[in-house]
Amino acid sequence: MSVVLACDLGGSSFRAALIDAEGQVLAEHAIAGPVLSDHLDRSEISAHAWWALLLEAVGRIALNTPEAFAEIAGIAICGVTRTQVFLCADGGEIRPALTWKDARSEGAAGRLRAKLGSHPEAGRINAFHPLARLAWLAEEETTSFAGLASVLEPKDYLNFRLTGRQASDPVSMARLIACAQADEAGSALAALGLAATIIPPILAPCDEVGPVGPGLPAPFDRLAGVPVFCACNDTWTAVAGLGALxxxxxxxxxxxxxxxxxxxxxxxxxxxxxxxxxxxxxxxxxxxxxxxxxxxxxxxxxxxxxxxxxxxxxxxxxxxxxxxxxxxxxxxxxxxxxxxxxxxxxxxxxxxxxxxxxxxxxxxxxxxxxxxxxxxxxxxxxxxxxxxxxxxxxxxxxxxxxxxxxxxxxxxxxxxxxxxAKEPGLLGAAIIAWTGLGRFASIVEAQDALVRVARRYEPxxxxxxxxxxxxxxxxxxxxxxxxxxxxxxxxxxxxxxxxxxxxxxxxxxxxxx
Known part of the structure; x- marks a missing residue:
């Protein structure tokens, strides 16, 4: 019986599960973490820590349920958003990722808003906006900014490590995509001297990024060739897992x-x-x-x-x-x-x-x-x-x-x-994978088939x-x-x-x- 590997990178834990085409969880493992480097308005972490969690959680599933693990037909990973991973031209991490809590770009956001003037995205610029984070990087860490080649979300980084291909989805990258759109004065990215090429190719959540590559550490050495789907941020994915998409x-x-x-x-x-x-x-x-x-x-x-x-x-x-x-x-x-x-x-x-x-x-x-x-x-x-x-x-x-x-x-x-579903993010990731594999014609059809209601509370x-x-x-x-x-x-x-x-x-x- 085929299963999919569904993963959810949360703010305080990493979860992985094997889920069949009826939505049943056959195996699951959770790990606390990653530990963020937080101080006042700073919050960051090396993206490699997420990779280590993925290897550990999935490795535990492979160890505990080897027969089910051998039946994995597809992989989908969702994750926290409003978090930026900064990569150089060879795909290496320039500096630790800035998490959803980091607020050091508040001052840079104000200066950026003034610089953008009437650009449609200007009113949305705040300390948590990805372009404000990039403006802060340009002001405070010029060497890192000069070496920037691409910006990924956490789940995109994990997909990249698995497949060797950088890609993202239109929901997770919505704000940077809006910054790439030009008005009379040019694009918001150009205001920082950045090209639209820092945004990776955009795929639909159910599109395949690529197959798991060869030569990866265990347990993914046993999954070479298995398709990895783009998926989406943890909110979008969990909404699908609740049947509310x-x-x-x-x-x-x-x-x-x-x-x-x-x-x-x-x-x-x-x-x-x-x-x-x-x-x-x-x-x-x-x-x-x-x-x-x-x-x-x-x-x-x-x-x-x-x-x-x-x-x-x-x-x-x-x-x-x-x-x-x-x-x-x-x-x-x-x-x-x-x-x-x-x-x-x-x-x-x-x-x-x-x-x-x-x-x-x-x-x-x-x-x-x-x-x-x-x-x-x-x-x-x-x-x-x-x-x-x-x-x-x-x-x-x-x-x-x-x-x-x-x-x-x-x-x-x-x-x-x-x-x-106890973990709607995991079910949502499974919905993405099964839809990407062609088991369901659409996300809506997959929601109807796999999502169940547990309790209802009336006002x-x-x-x-x-x-x-x-x-x-x-x-x-x-x-x-x-x-x-x-x-x-x-x-x-x-x-x-x-x-x-x-x-x-x-x-x-x-x-x-």
């Missing part, structure tokens, strides 16, 4: 970060949201910096030593406690924010704390704060499209938490439907008024605290006497003893 659907993927979007038949624009042509379906929405990882942060903060249970069980225990009548409010901007604000200087906050509030109140506030952000994105997208979606397909680690799914349904006022009408009031307060709090966030972020860049003084105090105490 079609007009009139909304999706919400909550993993390391949170992604929410609405799909429609026509192009529309909304403030702070990403509009991308997903192959005849228009996407409106995009990724935030905060999601299930925000809940992980809270659990680790309240219980740093742990109790031997996983994060999910510890969060369930917190939510099972008694809640105070006066809710807390939480702004979930622990790492700045992308959609819908594109502001790396936003910071999180708990509001309304009283002496009788406890861990349960904080846990509910975190879940509700992320759901409030979901509602902002949903409302902006629906207003721009002029339509209301019938349901939100929900996937990712947070989808296993019934309380969070219900909170999202109640706050957004839409049914939340949890997909049957509770009794909570509507209370959540509307909480949401209104949330919006007021955002407006009020954004300037304070900027001031605090400024202090972090110039720590001065606060940090130095406390360090001196510690030395003085030690000396006195």
């Amino acid at each position: 079609r007009p009139g659907y909304a999706y919400n993927i909550s993993g390391t970060t949170e992604v929410l979007g609405v799909l429609g038949p026509e192009q529309a624009e909304a403030e702070g949201l990403i509009t991308v042509d997903w192959g005849g379906i228009w996407h409106l929405g995009g990724p935030s910096q905060n999601g299930a990882d925000t809940a992980n942060w809270l659990v680790s903060l309240l219980d740093p030593a742990g109790t031997g249970e996983g994060v999910a069980a510890r969060l369930e225990a917190l939510l099972a406690g008694r809640r105070h009548p006066q809710p807390l409010l939480f702004l979930p901007y622990l790492q700045g924010e992308r959609v819908p604000y594109w502001n790396p200087n936003l910071r999180g906050a708990f509001l309304g704390l009283g002496r009788q509030h406890g861990a349960t109140d904080m846990a509910f506030a975190v879940l509700e704060g992320v759901a409030c952000l979901n509602r902002i994105v949903l409302e902006r997208a629906e207003a721009a499209l002029g339509t209301t979606v019938g349901e939100i397909r929900f996937g990712g680690g947070a989808a296993a938490n019934p309380a969070w799914a219900q909170i999202k349904a109640d706050l957004c006022g839409r049914p939340v439907v949890v997909g049957g 509770d009408p009794e909570r509507r008024a209370a959540y509307d009031a909480l949401f209104a307060i949330f919006r007021r709090a955002e407006d009020a605290l954004a300037p304070i966030s900027a001031d605090l972020a400024g202090l972090a860049r110039n720590p001065g006497p606060l940090v130095v003084a406390r360090a001196a105090d510690a030395v003085a105490v030690t000396t006195a003893r």
Whole structure:
């Protein structure tokens, strides 16, 4: 029986699975990592670390299920986006990749916007935009910039290592493709002295990049000749794995970060949201910096030593406690924010704390704060499209938490439907591979055949008024605290006497003893 190898390079883990043509997972292995080099607004990693994870995860599957591994008919890899791999002419990595969290290009983004003037892409330039990252590289690392030959997304780099061919897809490269388009003053790429050749050839997600090449390390030495499909970023792929890659659907993927979007038949624009042509379906929405990882942060903060249970069980225990009548409010901007604000200087906050509030109140506030952000994105997208979606397909680690799914349904006022696949990104990658192999005529046909629904959560009408009031307060709090966030972020860049003084105090105490 043939299987496909589906891989998902996430922000905090790498997963690989063997999946048959009925959508059944025959083998799966996950590895934590990669470990990012993060400090203040810097976030980077060598792309070779992703290659090492791919070899390790797939090697474990080959070891544990050799017979199924021998039946691999195709490979598809999805991965995190808004992350750039910089390669020189011989395909080597010039410098570590800049991840989705890196915000060092904020200043360069402002200068670039002014330089681009009326170019259609100018209004989208921010610290997380790939062209802003390239502008930063030109300003800060001139040698690296001079040697730049191509820019890849993480999954494209892995495909390149497997096949020897550089390629990407129109969704993952949408912003750089837009930068290559010229107006009266020329292209946005040309404004940095770059040619469109830094963008690799563009393929559809189900197109074959090439076969696995010979002479690769184990276990891929056993897969030479197996076709590798281009695939897409992890969001697009997971949406397919949820069965929502079609007009009139909304999706919400909550993993390391949170992604929410609405799909429609026509192009529309909304403030702070990403509009991308997903192959005849228009996407409106995009990724935030905060999601299930925000809940992980809270659990680790309240219980740093742990109790031997996983994060999910510890969060369930917190939510099972008694809640105070006066809710807390939480702004979930622990790492700045992308959609819908594109502001790396936003910071999180708990509001309304009283002496009788406890861990349960904080846990509910975190879940509700992320759901409030979901509602902002949903409302902006629906207003721009002029339509209301019938349901939100929900996937990712947070989808296993019934309380969070219900909170999202109640706050957004839409049914939340949890997909049957534990890892929709893996199922979506399998959908790509099987469609590319010709098993299904289209992605839509593959979704209909392989995607199953696990649970459905209807909005509770009794909570509507209370959540509307909480949401209104949330919006007021955002407006009020954004300037304070900027001031605090400024202090972090110039720590001065606060940090130095406390360090001196510690030395003085030690000396006195």
